[in-house]
Amino acid sequence: MKDDKYYRDEVPENNPTFEVDRRDFVKLLGGGLFIYFQLGEFLTGVAADAEQQRSVPKDYNAFIHIADDGKVTCMIGKIEMGQGIITSFPQMVADELDTPLESVKMVMGDTELCPYDAGTWGSLSTRSLGPVMLAAIAEARLVLLEMGAEHLGVGKDEVTVENGVIFVKNKKSKKVSYGQLASGKKIEKYLEVKPKAKDFSEYKIRGKSFNHADGVAKVTGQAMYSGDFRMPGMLYAKILRPPSHGATLVSADTSEAEKLDGISIVRDKDLIAVLHTDFEKAEAALSKVKAEYKFDEMKVDDKTVFKHQLDFKSESRVVKSSGDIATGKSNSEFIIESEYHNSYVAHAPMEPHTALGFMEGDKVVVRASTQTPFGTQDGISRELGIGLDKVRVIAPFLGGGFGGKTAFRQAIEAARLTKLTGKPIMVQWSRQEEFFYDNFRPAAVIKITSGTDKAGKISLWDYHEYFAGARGSDTIYDVPDAKTTSYSAREVHPFGTGAWRAPGNNTNTYARESQIDRMAAKLGVDPLDFRLKNLKDERMIGVLKAVAELFGYTPAKGPSGRGYGIACGFDAGSYVAHIAEVKVDKTTGKIQVIRVACAQDMGFCINPQGSIIQLEGCIMMGLGYALTEEVKFTGGDIHTNNFGNYQIPVFSWTPKIQTKILDKNEAPQGGGEPGIICMGGVIANAVFDDSGARLYQLPMTPERVLEAIAKVK
Amino acid sequence: MAETIQFELNGKKVEIPLEKNQTLLWALRINFNLTGTKYGCGLGYCGTCTVLMDNEPVRSCGILMEDVAGKKITTIEGMSVNGKLHPIQQAFVDHDALQCGYCTPGMIMNAYGLLLKNPNPTKEQIVDGMEGNLCRCGAHTHIIDAIESASKKMKI
Numbered sequence: 001m002k003d004d005k006y007y008r009d010e011v012p013e014n015n016p017t018f019e020v021d022r023r024d025f026v027k028l029l030g031g032g033l034f035i036y037f038q039l040g041e042f043l044t045g046v047a048a049d050a051e052q053q054r055s056v057p058k059d060y061n062a063f064i065h066i067a068d069d070g071k072v073t074c075m076i077g078k079i080e081m082g083q084g085i086i087t088s089f090p091q092m093v094a095d096e097l098d099t100p101l102e103s104v105k106m107v108m109g110d111t112e113l114c115p116y117d118a119g120t121w122g123s124l125s126t127r128s129l130g131p132v133m134l135a136a137i138a139e140a141r142l143v144l145l146e147m148g149a150e151h152l153g154v155g156k157d158e159v160t161v162e163n164g165v166i167f168v169k170n171k172k173s174k175k176v177s178y179g180q181l182a183s184g185k186k187i188e189k190y191l192e193v194k195p196k197a198k199d200f201s202e203y204k205i206r207g208k209s210f211n212h213a214d215g216v217a218k219v220t221g222q223a224m225y226s227g228d229f230r231m232p233g234m235l236y237a238k239i240l241r242p243p244s245h246g247a248t249l250v251s252a253d254t255s256e257a258e259k260l261d262g263i264s265i266v267r268d269k270d271l272i273a274v275l276h277t278d279f280e281k282a283e284a285a286l287s288k289v290k291a292e293y294k295f296d297e298m299k300v301d302d303k304t305v306f307k308h309q310l311d312f313k314s315e316s317r318v319v320k321s322s323g324d325i326a327t328g329k330s331n332s333e334f335i336i337e338s339e340y341h342n343s344y345v346a347h348a349p350m351e352p353h354t355a356l357g358f359m360e361g362d363k364v365v366v367r368a369s370t371q372t373p374f375g376t377q378d379g380i381s382r383e384l385g386i387g388l389d390k391v392r393v394i395a396p397f398l399g400g401g402f403g404g405k406t407a408f409r410q411a412i413e414a415a416r417l418t419k420l421t422g423k424p425i426m427v428q429w430s431r432q433e434e435f436f437y438d439n440f441r442p443a444a445v446i447k448i449t450s451g452t453d454k455a456g457k458i459s460l461w462d463y464h465e466y467f468a469g470a471r472g473s474d475t476i477y478d479v480p481d482a483k484t485t486s487y488s489a490r491e492v493h494p495f496g497t498g499a500w501r502a503p504g505n506n507t508n509t510y511a512r513e514s515q516i517d518r519m520a521a522k523l524g525v526d527p528l529d530f531r532l533k534n535l536k537d538e539r540m541i542g543v544l545k546a547v548a549e550l551f552g553y554t555p556a557k558g559p560s561g562r563g564y565g566i567a568c569g570f571d572a573g574s575y576v577a578h579i580a581e582v583k584v585d586k587t588t589g590k591i592q593v594i595r596v597a598c599a600q601d602m603g604f605c606i607n608p609q610g611s612i613i614q615l616e617g618c619i620m621m622g623l624g625y626a627l628t629e630e631v632k633f634t635g636g637d638i639h640t641n642n643f644g645n646y647q648i649p650v651f652s653w654t655p656k657i658q659t660k661i662l663d664k665n666e667a668p669q670g671g672g673e674p675g676i677i678c679m680g681g682v683i684a685n686a687v688f689d690d691s692g693a694r695l696y697q698l699p700m701t702p703e704r705v706l707e708a709i710a711k712v713k
Numbered sequence: 714m715a716e717t718i719q720f721e722l723n724g725k726k727v728e729i730p731l732e733k734n735q736t737l738l739w740a741l742r743i744n745f746n747l748t749g750t751k752y753g754c755g756l757g758y759c760g761t762c763t764v765l766m767d768n769e770p771v772r773s774c775g776i777l778m779e780d781v782a783g784k785k786i787t788t789i790e791g792m793s794v795n796g797k798l799h800p801i802q803q804a805f806v807d808h809d810a811l812q813c814g815y816c817t818p819g820m821i822m823n824a825y826g827l828l829l830k831n832p833n834p835t836k837e838q839i840v841d842g843m844e845g846n847l848c849r850c851g852a853h854t855h856i857i858d859a860i861e862s863a864s865k866k867m868k869i
Binding site: 081082083084211212214215216217218219220221222223224225227228230277278279280284348349350351352397398399400401402428430431609613614616617618619620621642643644648649650651652653654657 | 732734735736739742743746747748749750751752753754755756758759761788789790792793798802803805806807809811812813814815816817818821839840841843844845846847848849850851852853854855856857
């Protein structure tokens, strides 16, 4: 293959926005070697998945820079919210490029410096961006080898590279480093053809465990989150909020607030904000604003919501269908019908939504806690009616996201206020605002009619999912006559809902795995055996067997009194299976989770340590929606507005956690979400195994547990 | 002359004008630009704003500045000395006891207060002492391990 097929040295034409970006790179990085990649196909694929669409840029997107000291900077549009790609991505880059891990630095989540990225969600970073990035880096490595060979005056097949140093294979002393090649020059390479990345067998850094790369910054308080930036003249903005989602502002009197020292007021259409250099003074002034509202509330609350949903006029769509439901019914020995309910839950990241907006010339710059810097840039451009080139969004460290920070209202507020005033404006939501504007995980109803034949095989599966979201709604079991129907409707919810860690799948897996457990109990067989008997997918069978071994599970029909529950599922390309042990206090209804074991098949695991931490985090966080978390509301009025009335997991809940990541040489899959999907189902099944009580609604509060126990007696 | 208050902050005497109703959290974040102490809930439920006041862990969002006069305040920025991490900080790094990191400064300060009072806590005492500090990412087991290990290394 001729060299010119690998790359060309010309700056591509028809690239109006690129010049600005490139100047910024140069400013940021000085000279050195810039390797640009074209990500067109990749971006199209991701954008199709994305919740917000935008035109896909056709230009080159800078990805990698090598400085004269050998330091490698990798720019990606993803953000770091604790999921750990700041640790695992350098592993991939260093390994593929054959450069020391310490030499790789990440620049993330900056719309001006990083290539377009739809957002950090769906556990997509490693499985979707990863392969493209690796192919590009493999290409970059070849380019460097060619440059090195030329520098050393030998043929390109005569050289190889280790730790960022290119040397002649049969004469190791004849060498040149990546940094030396980049030294004193500004070289730009534009790559087009993507060769294959390394094989698993060649991995040296991938597959090894590393602690969080940002650990020291975070334990010293030096890690910068959006609210930690300070600028001369910066003002805190507190914004007038309606008392409920059904309220519309009629009038507002700001005269009392205006009398306070140092306060200024901004009124612009629906936006009324008080500004002060001090957060608390702005907050105090806001409380002096007198506002009147008219109300048009939806007649629904947290108790009536499920009836409301079933009565609501919705669109139905068959997600998947095989065989014929009527045939399935006639072939069934037992038929079981169930209705499962799941409540609204909040994301409740420890850092509420925050954004700092400021002007740089005529450009609005916003540092925001957002999972989607480019989506936020789109949103600001749209709301303010200014070009994308006049908006820059930078996401520093995020204090948790879980899907909640795909919404970026606070960034638009900061952008509007900074454009209106010309001043740096910090919008730091209070915890109450965070609960009010959170896009909750939707409340949902799942109805299942299922049956088994005489041989104990599942013969019928008729699954109806109302408003949970279809992700995870397929039966993972081998059923000849099965159908999944999904129901959705606009405006069924009295407030915003959205993607919550493994959207849809928590509710669907809870319902499916509860139903499977009901069937096993009805047949009087062990729930693990029943699952294994009805599964065909080897990888699902693999995680079930692995978790049974990890837990030390022995078969018994439920309820066995041991308090053991099983659940398995599939999410973001990965397979998970959990076994939990619980103790139910039959007089108080309180559930103590003693132990949770989990096995995960996520293909090749880049950073086992990071993945295990994600798994443990999924288990801990999942205990919340299983046991206590539930948004209480009347119409659009949210009653759960702080951690005093919305209980998230605490230290005393910490069960013994056992995890196993299966060793696989398959394409890497998602790790941020799968581990949470089984938590409702596995605890519900364990409660049944302990007490014989079946819980048809999450969370499993003591009251609901007592009610269910009363039904057993 | 506006009334001022004096107190000790991370080992140094400091003085700021007394503002009625100003809390320690926002004085630290705004007046002193010590942003390691985080806002999480504003009502003392979450513990992200925990600092030490005269060696007692307190929720800085609920402490009025007028009550800080003459007190000794330690924040996360005062924990490492000449770039050397405090043993609790080091233990959090070694045990990978964090994810997003937003609750981490409050966790470390609360753990420090706990260990000052009880240098050799049992696991149960650690869990009990940390109960009021929330972590949404679910780093709980690592945090417990980190505190247990730090207690063994610390010489108080």
